[in-house]
Amino acid sequence: MSASTEQNIRHDWTREEVQGLFDKPFNDLLFDAQTVHRANFNPNEVQVSTLLSIKTGSCPEDCKYCPQSAHYNTGLEKQRLMEVEAVLKKAAEAKAKGSSRFCMGAAWKNPNKRDMPYVLDMVKGVREMGLETCMTLGMLDEDQAQQLADAGLDYYNHNLDTSPEFYDKIITTRTYGDRLDTLQNVRDSGMKICSGGIIGMGETENDRIGLLTQLANLPVQPESVPLNMLVKVKGTPMENVEDLDHIDFVRCIAVARILMPKSHVRLSAGREAMSDEMQAMCFLAGANSIFYGECLLTTPNPEAHADMQLFARLGIKPEQAIVERDDQDQEDVLSKQLQKNDQKQPFYDASV
């Protein structure tokens, strides 16, 4: 595998250039994306992450696609912040099923002070199992980002969602600038960034160009770029949005691969609605990461074994994580965590 150098990564993409990529004949675009992919990654490896919702629903933000927003009635079962040992048990299961990264998501505007000790213990415990760790907890200030980094959090997820122009049609309770500030705080803390968006919310191609150009032109490109295909959830303002052309989604994957040659481009929400053939085409276009497991936060995800069957049919192997860690048995981690929790206050309702 030939390694592309940092000089190959551009941060000055113009919208016209990115439009030029979208305008290419499909086969040419896929060929170019696969060529970039092969220069930077093993084309037959896909990184596998498991995502767990550690606090579900009652979110004060008004993201119009999201069943967890308190602004919409979607019948979602709300759940307060999970206890640390329950999270660690889920992480152990994810590891046993072949995940190399464990992502924990909480439906918050931002974590508050009382949440931080629990969240930090989750990071430490999961990392001690030898899994890469990722969290998505909403906006972070500098201090919170540093605390998470010091606890060993590898990645922080905070999506840009869409283009700056389309953004206020989707969210009004936080600004695009707020999102960029959080990404900067994460970067300054030394953590890696996971940031992407959602395709199929009624945006134009120009908005897709705007989103991908923003991500590619960040001072340092995100190490992970999740691209979600909208899951239309009943009760959200997006429930009746027009269906996305799947070919257009594959184009977005291919353009993301070309713009961000060293990033893991992840197939995230919406995989349930993709056929095996479409997923295979996404891998050909340069996607090399998936969420694995039965639930993607609150929307269905193809069952774990179906993913492994597809991998076998395509000759794809899960990418192994390299995590510096003590070689410690999972049970030790769990019992240590249980002892620590005995000394803490009783559990609280973390709904905000």
Ligand code: SF4
């Ligand atoms: S901030 Fe996250 S959890 Fe809250 S409404 Fe938006 S997408 Fe949903």
